[in-house]
Amino acid sequence: MYNFFDQLILTLGAWVVGLVVACGNGVSKFCCGQPLSEAAAHNVAAGTEIVLICVTIYGVFALCFGLATWLERKMLARIQNRYGPNRVGPFGLFQFVADGVKMLTKEDIVPARADKLVHFLAPAVVLAPALLMFAFLPFGRNMAPTNLDTAVIAFFAVGAGSEMALFMAGWGSRNKYSILGAMRAVAQMISYEIPLVLAAVPVVMVVGSLSTSQIVAAQGADGFLDMSRWFVWTPWGFAGFILFLVAATAESNRCPFDLPEGESELVAGFHVEYSGFKFALFFMAEYIGMMAMAGLGVTLFLGGWHGPKLLPSWMWFMGKGFLIVCWLIWLRGTLPRLRVDQLMAFAWKAMLPFALFNIFTTAVWFHLPKATLLQSAVAWLVTAALVAAAYWVVSRFVCRRAGALRVYHYAS
Amino acid sequence: MTTLAHFQLLASMLFAVGLFGAVTRRNAIVVLLSIEIMFNAANLSLVAFWRYGPHPEQLSGVVFAIFGITIAAAEAAVGLALVIVIYRYYKSIEVDKMRSLKG
Amino acid sequence: MDVTFIILSLITVVGAIWAVTLRNLIHGVLSLVLFFFGVAGFFFYLNADFVGWVQILVYVGAVAILAIFAIMLTHNLTAKDEPGFFSLRWLTGMAIAAAVGAVLWFAIKNNAAMLQTAPAGVTSSVADIGRKMMTDWVVPFEVVSLLLTAAMIGAIVIAMEQISHRK
Amino acid sequence: MDENSHILSWLTFTPLIGAIVIALLPKRNESAARGVALFASVLALLEALSLWWRFDGAYAGLQFVEQTPWIAAIRVDYFVGVDGLSILMVLLTALLTPVALLASSPIRKHLRAYYALMLALQTGLFGVFTALNFFHWFIFWEAGLIPMFFIIKLWGGDGTERAALKFFLYTLVGSVALLLVFQAIYLATGTWDFIMLRDLAAGGGLAPKLAAMLQQAGIAITPERAGMLLFFGAFLGFAIKAPVWPFHTWLPDAYTQAPTAGTIMLAGVLSKMGVYGFLRILLPIFPHEIAACATPLSWLAMLTIVLGAFAAIAQLDLKRMIAYASMNHVGYCLLGIVAVAHAAGGASAHADWVNEKACALNGAIFQMFNHGITVAALFMMLGFLEERTGRRGLEDFGGLRAVAPVFAALFGISAMASIGLPGLNGFIGEFMIFKGAWPVITPFAAVSLIGLVATAIYLLNFIQRVFAGPLNERWAKFPDLSRRELLATVPLVALMFFAGVCPAPFINLTNTAAMKLVMLFQPAVQAVSRVTGM
């Protein structure tokens, strides 16, 4: 029963593929008088599978994007003692549909002096990496869209593409605010990409592979509970997870790191000159990117699709992902925005050294013996002490000046 | 079929394009970018040699390409930092205007 | 010669030519990004996945962005006083590039080994690359990492020096 | 055991890298030199500890061997490795260098040069204790002496000129003798390799080859005499370094005039180079010769012990006193080594004799380590005393225990370790040496026991004059140990306790190697016994 639900989507997919191949056979018989050759059938099946995966990802995550916008508005409202959307559908659940319809029907404005081509390309280029990132995450047992042995680095490489897109958007608009926002976004993302990658390195070190499937497999345990080997339980894993979350927040330009689009300063940053559906694409890219980051966090630290065998694996994956999304929303509702120099100082003076030391800690963990329970406990305590010491040193000495008064380096 | 020669010719073409940019353009940034193109051409050539070479299990081409990328990144970082400093100093990044190294 | 190769060649060559010739520096950089993606495509095509991803991560994610920052910080969105296509400077440059290209062409054409086709089953797994780097290539690897660190520190020091002098 | 780890090379060259970094520091950052030096030496210490951790005491041969051809033309290999004979010395070097650096605060001038030289010295020492090929062993040997010369000369006390000159001349004579000996050996055998030479000598093949070589050069000489000649050359080199009476007169001046850290290194480690030479070169390569000379050597060892102790009693300068004490203690190591070489008991390969000799050899090695720690602590605290008061005369102090109880306690413990109080490290080594030497060379061991009493006399005299009695009002403001000084001292003192109570870990490191050396030795002793009719 459990297996049935667990593999439900795969089964459905297999059924559709079979159906398409059967249809293909029928068409072929009708046209050429003979069924498809072995190779052709294989090609058709593979093609169908790719299409199915794309469609599923687009569909599911477009839906998730909608849900996430609803969730965000609802949660923010709760945090601010309001109701939030509650008109369209039960609990305002279909609000996003209404919003989407509104967006689609709005006028598309292109500024007169804009770099038309770049301005046009930017939204598409922004969305592509965000969606592409899902190609590397295993959503459930036997449910990895691709199975690269370079998946983690591929994920980050694809993610890096979105920076260029943001810059294109900002620059193409020919607007002071948007170019400022874009430069901020790019500087911030390039800065936080380093701790982001370094936070993932420990996991890669311990697993010995860049493949997300293997990373997830390494966190699986045999028991019913199936959560004992999640990396987040280890000290370095916990530290890495926190680092990853913070960096991911910055990477997806979320509050408190939302300077690129800070309404009070830059109106809306790089997408100030976009409207209508192009704006919706930016919006969508942000949310989908955020969910992809959450998915990677789940994969790296929270055991991927592993979880107590009460729910199917893909539900675990989505559930954990949404948990992180909720955390990001909570953060947005709670924290004020940072200043630019604070933002940079935090990345370079706090997160980077801490992440580097976390790698060292992981090496220590890796080499400590963990054969018996006692040894494991000792290893755990030692690494925990190291992490704590690193945190203390970094917070005490290295980033002591991160919160200092602003120093105007270039503006004097 | 694609032969090794195709890749090498393409790489040499890219190299020539990069060289052209490097000797022609006055803007220091473009010169640097042209050099990056040359680096890329070299990397492409290396990887192609690896792919077609007799000892692919040695992975020499790949490893060299990674080193090349690393060095190119270092070069870009230092180069662009220099460009910024030069700009502050000369208020220009025309390579022709920098000639205080004249012997 | 197959379709993939042709498409990628086109992307690469066109991107490269645009990158060195366009007056608008931002367009130049964007073309360069196109070129970088093309080269990454070639790497995938040559089964060097890891190099391809690194190419994207480093060039698109870092070098191009750095170039953009340099352009922005030097207030040089377009190269205004660049000489025209038929100026002596451009012709000299083309001649030199052609000469070098011709030498390479000559060398490649005269080499029979260049005509071989791709052997099957050549892959580069990350684990193998890592193992190579940590065994046979460990010294260059360490040297390069040192170089990179030195370059990073150097870049920061160079860029910061003005500030400290100004104070 | 990971043979590919190159840990010995890393260990050897870590301080050198530190020295280079210091040399490259800009002048205005001179004070960073200290930090860099400490960091490098602590790094070396960690490496040495990892070496210790991975060292297999039960394995008699060499471990962590690295051997690569270096200069093919004269068949020089880069050949390093450690065994039970050297592991403790490597540890001692690694341990004492940071301590010496911590004790370097009186150094005020040419900081960079000073710290770079200290680290270069450490590299030299590591090299000497790990090298197995004479060629680079000798390079390291000299690399240990030259920095020390400069340290004495540039940062020493008032009489540095004389002391440094004397140190240099003496050690130069020794080094030249060694170099000539090994030139001759190389010409005769074509190898610099200690291990190969050992095997050759064990088979009795070395001396005839030497004689043949000398005869070729027109010197008619018997193999016995040729071997003896070269043995004396090598012995001279090590005897000066150790030092053995009567080649010791450089010692009091050098120890007294060197800055504190220099004295720590000199007394703690450099003097062990000489003794180590006995273990690594004289015993394995000249077994017949040393066995034949065992009785005169026993005399020298005994005289080193007794005369060193008596000379110490006569000293009014505290540093000179401890310097002679150091000589006295090195004498015990020699006694142990001589006992191994002595023919007595060699006539029968009776297991008990082997055990007695193994005990003596283990004791000698352990005593080298112990003495290094103890004398380093003593000299360091003398340095603190001198740093605070600018004096070091026996009569200049009095009652310091009242104002500096911790200082007095730590000094007292170190002095007691030096006296050989059970429960502290010195006792174990001395007990094992005497236990092994007693049956073999009873009269010499018995006379040497006087040294134990004399040691008690001068050290207790020291304590009485300096720490007890009414407080000398001049030093009423004498500060107790600072935190930095405690950091340097307390680990040494703790180690004294540890080694004294629980010596097994140390002896387990050395035992198999010592057994191997003794066993290797047994046939040589027998041969001599046959010849001399004993």
Place this chain on the structure above:
Amino acid sequence: MNPATHIPWIASYLWLIPLLPFAAAGVSALLPQRCRKTSAGLAIGVIVVSTLLSFCALAESILHGLEPHAGRTWSAMQTHEVWHSLIEFTWFNYGTTSLKLGFVLDPLTAAMATMVSLVSALIFIYSLGYMSRDKNFTRFFTFLSLFAGAMLGLVVTNNLLLFFICWELVGLASYLLIGFWYHRPSAAAAAKKAFIVTKIGDTGFFAGLLWLYHATGTLQFYTPDHTGALEQVTALAGLPGIMGLSLAGTIALLIFCGAVGKSGQWPLHVWLPDAMEGPTPVSALIHAATMVAAGVFLVARTYPLFQASPQVLTLVAWIGAFTAIMAATIAVAQNDIKRILAYSTVSQLGYMVMGLGVGGMAAAMFHLLMHGFFKALLFLGAGSVIHGCHNEQDIFKMGGVKKHMPITFWTYFVGTLALAGIFPLAGFWSKDEVLTAAFRWGGGLHKGPFVLGCLGVFLTAFYMWRQVCLVFLGEYRGGKARAGHKHVGQEEAETHHETAPGVPHESPAVMTVPLIILAVFSAFMGFSGLPEHANFIHHFLNPEHAPHVVNWFVIGTASALAFAGLGAGHLLYGVKPLAPDEPDPLKAKLGKLRDFLRDKWYCDELYEATVVRFVRIAAVVVDLGDRLLDGVTVGLGLLARGVSFFNFKFDEQAINCGFDGGCGSVRVIGRCFAALQDGRVQSYLRLVAVTAAILAFWFFLK
């Protein structure tokens, strides 16, 4: 149950007895000075635990004798078996063998451990009161604990090396405690003297140990398979040693050197009286009750070795007898209350050594145990008197203390009678045992020790009664003219500064209660060694030898002499109490002889003139020799320098000139190439590209 294989539980935990005080010493060494209560509490608590464990061991040992027999009757204890319960462990390995250490539980250990720990515990408690004002109070208890640990370790060990280790540690503790008031030069000197003099003896001991180790291959006294060092004596007795002795005799002689040093036997007794510079509880603990007895214990422990060599035993007996009489004569002429007791201690130790020498091992041990109690009592009583008399130590400055300090007086009185050997106190029984053994030793010259011993009994009773009369009876002579005695007890003056000069006062309960307990022990413990068939302690300690028969002649002689001594003392000092500044009546009676005795037979002066001077001269000679050698070296060095100076001058003038000429033309060529450098990066790049192309073409065309 087979007694040979059965290990009683207390034997397995015997190591706790010394280890606990060691641990306490370690902990309190790290405590800061202000933790007075912690330190003292720790030390006392731990020693009490050790005492309890020792009692357990004693009980176990006593019951052990009973076990094989059906009826638990007194006579059933008279077993004739020697038994040991052994615990072994390896310290370290060398060669193909290992060095084993171990602990033993046998009657000797049990009795000694009980006495040592009990007396130590009482003295610890006493110190609480005596040292209460000292600023180094914490350290004092550290050292005391260290001492107790080492002493108990020495008692329980089954290994000569471990014995030696503890022996040396005892020496260290004694050094630290004698020099406790280190800023008193005399204390510092006394500490040094004690350490060095005992070290001389220890060196002999060490040599004996080494030799024994080589000869028997082990240092365990006993091993389960009966191959221990003491169990191979027969073999050793057959081997030749030095000076015509057998090997066993040689080793025994060397070991006896250690005992001579530590137990203050002539000729190494000189340190013991000087050691009275330490605080009084230290004197009681170390230099009366326990440490000095360690030498006797050592001989008792290694007694089989001695038994194998009659010559050495003879030497031991004569040295003991001579020491006993010599120290007794010196004690007669001393004025310092503690020094009298110190010489008395030396004398009593002489008795014990004599007892060992004449073959009465059990007798000697009995005397040792009893002496431990009453001498500790006497010292503590003396301390109490000193404390009460405002740190006065000269007995001629005291007098009449009895009415001020009744408890101290009565306990001291018990101790005096016990020491003098008055029936029925402890000293009577034990001294009688020793003298009986000496009497039975042989005829002719062999009666010498017995005669000397009897003479000693008289002297002992005399000087003790002299002391009691001068201190406790008559009128108080102190309270004034104190200036001349500043040096004595100066430290005590500092530590008890609250007591103003005036009449003596009784000490606090924390000091008197231990006195009372010790007095009880001194009075009644002697009954454990009644002669005749019920001589419990004799059977307990040495069951192999035939039990004594009562020798009425010895008892009669000794008692008579003791009473004679008391009487003589009373005649001189008791009948007519001395006036404050009256000289010692003995002066008139003995004349020059008294000076000779007062100056300790000029032993110190003799040693100063011989041994010490020899060492000094030797040191100076060696040093001068060194300097001579040094001069030669320096001369050679200067010579080498001169030569090198000429060489340098030659180089400078002759060789160096030619090089400077040829360097000018290089500059000209350099100018030509400079033109190519126009400073433009791209020019260089072009040049490079063109050159590379040309070179490549040339390469391919070639």
